[in-house]
Amino acid sequence: MPETKKLMYINRKAPYGTIYAWESLEVVLIGAAFEQDVSVAFMDDGVYQLTKGQDTTGIGMKNFSPTYSALGDYEVNKIYVDKESLEERGLTLDDLQHLVWEDEDEDYAEKDSIRLVSRAELSEVLADQDVLFNF
Amino acid sequence: MKFTIQVNEGPYQHEAADTAYHFARAALDKGHEIFRIFFYHDGVNNGTRLTTPPQDDRNIVDRWSKLGQEHDIDMVLCVAAAQRRGIVDDGEAQRNGKDATNIAPGFRISGLGQLIEGGIESDRVIVFGD
Secondary structure: OOOOOEEEEEEOOOOOOOOHHHHHHHHHHHHHHHOOEEEEEEOHHHHHHHEOOOOOHHHOOOOOHHHHHHHHHHOOOOEEEEHHHHHHOOOOHHHEOOOEEEEHHHOOEEEEOEEEEOHHHHHHHHHOOOEEEEO | OEEEEEEOOOOOOOOHHHHHHHHHHHHHHOOOEEEEEEEOHHHHHHHEOOOOOOOOOOOHHHHHHHHHHHHOOOEEEEHHHHHHHOOOOHHHHHHHOOOOOOEOOOEEEEOOHHHHHHHHHOOEEEEEOO
16 A cells, blocks of 8 residues: 555535435545544535434434544544534534544543634645545 | 546436546546546446336446446445445345345445545545535
8 A cells, every 4th residue: 555645534415314424424434444644524514414412313314423423533533624614504613512532642631623624724624635535 | 647436426317427437438548547436325326237228328337337347447336335225246145135136247346445445546536426
């Protein structure tokens, strides 16, 4: 295998209504085994994927949102959220799950995984990636 | 350049399957290499040989099979997505107790790791779909 690449998974769609969000999360979890430099971005309706308190009983679908909190254990700890996408939907960081990871190098200190960034900042992060997987 | 192509939509419903095919042909015609074509989400429906479109329409599945065989392209259907949508090869039929198979020639069923590997091994990943 070549050198480590910067892989980013981009999530743009609501968690339910279509299966893209769920099957994207499956790619992120499988991809974690490849020991690449991974980050995940949530923008547009994709920001709804991270909202807390999701309840899918009314639609008879599996609520897969608890799985996002496991991303830290998979060493997926660079999670970018587009600030403008939140604002356009009347959401704030408080509406999202508190995602954390444990930093081995600092005695397993718990650190925030979510990085709230402006659209302009996010575009710079995107430009810096080697591979973009769009969902 | 070495490409991995990801197809996220099924045939006929969405033009992504057509566009991906035309891109693949054009890339090969220009001398580029296709490392893998990975079918995900409803894209796995591109790989069922039971498709029977009207005779005056393009046969999207046959077209993929021919392309794959002509150019020896690795065409992979995601196993998790295929299981959900009933795309079955011999191994899957045996493992899951199904009474039939429907995978088209030139395709194989494998895991999502194949997509990630495509991203690592290729110069570009091109994603077709919404």
